[in-house]
Every structure is written in C-alpha cells, then in structure tokens.
Amino acid sequence: MTTAATPTSAVALRVGLAALAALAVNTGIALLASLLDAGGLGIGLSPVAYLPATVAGVLVGTVGWTLIARRAPKALRVVVPSVLVLTWVPDLLLLTAGATAANVVGLMLMHLVVTSAVVTAMRPARD
Template structure:
C-alpha cells in the first residue's frame, strides 16, 4: 500500500509567491525593453504602475481558474489555457488602432504569456502532487 504525503501549506504558499515574484520580475524586464523600443508610441501598459498590479491580479485569477478547472475538468486545461491566453491578446492587438507600436503590443503579449506560464508551472506541479496530472 502506498501513501502520499501532503505538501505543507507553507511550501505551497512559498511556491506560489515565488512564481508570482518571478512573473513580476520578468514582466519588468519585458516592460523596460518594450518601453525602450516604443519610439513615439503611446506606451500603454508599459509603466510599472500598470503592469505590476495586473501581473499579480492576473496570476491570482489564473490560479483560481486553474484550481477550479483542475478539480472538475483537468483534461480541459489543455484547451482552455491556450484559449484564454489567446483571448488576452485581443485587446493588445486592438491597441494598434489606438496608436500603440508593435513593440508595445508584443511587449504586452509577452507579459500575458509570462503570467500564463507562471500559473501553469505552479498549477501542474500542484496537480502532479495531488495525483491528478493529465497524461499526454
């Protein structure tokens, strides 16, 4: 008979916190790079006051969504996660009509990808620990 030990809550919280911090750090690098390349653009969403709170809120909402789906429809994650990411890119692309540069839009799209990657990284590990990881 095999038993699985539960991961302590503090370890899980630390893992989620580090993932959110890593996403914020990567988004800062992307924001600085996109701002430097955004010559004459509107710079929408490229200020730390805009993208840092959005990174944390997006991460938290992503984790909540992931947790809900993982408990009820774990196999659906393969379709819903990429679909949700593509949906977040629609407003980014629409910024081109408001005067945003390609650097601005690509920067925002990369920021969304970073947040989604952080959510998936911690979510998959948690799913594996619970013994419910979807198999390929």
C-alpha cells in the same frame, strides 16, 4: 498508486515565487518594449500598470486553474492556451488606438509570462 494532495502552504509558496518571477521578467519586458516604443503610447508599460496587473493575473489564473483542475483536469490543456489567446485580443486592438507593434508585442509577452508562471506553479509535480 495514490497521490497525496499538495499542502496549501507549499502551493502558496510556489504561487508567491511564480508571482515574483513574473514581476521580474515583466519588468524586463516592459523596459525593453519601452525602449523600442520610442515616441509611442507606451500603454501598460509603466510599473503602475503592469505590476498590479501581473499579480492579479497570477492570482486569477491560480483560482481558475484550481477550479478547473478539481472538476475537469484534462480541460486545462485547452483552457489555458485559449485564455492566453483571448488575453491577446485587447492587446491587438491597441494597434487601432495608435499603439506601436513594440508596445503590443511587449504586452503579449507579458501575458505569456503570467500564464507560464501560473502553469509552472500549479502543474502537479512528477516523480
């Protein structure tokens, strides 16, 4: 059984749709976290911060996925969750800067959304 390579246009469409979905979900998370962050710093919860970061995260994740999938596809099972946890470290450090738990949890959820979007867009389709 052979598998055909996915056409670049199909991958680009999936990544674009994943980015749009991530933007929409992250907007909802940011709005909710902002409501729960009353009087907090609100770090990363404004659209000017999270919208470009979401797109950049999807694009960087896509490039990373592509590079790893070509060389060591089984490594994705370890690399993806490891990178997600690493992205949470700066979020948690914001607690020392005075950010509220709502702010930090919101950012952590936003990273999870971006990761999920990339995995959904890049995971090979199963017959």
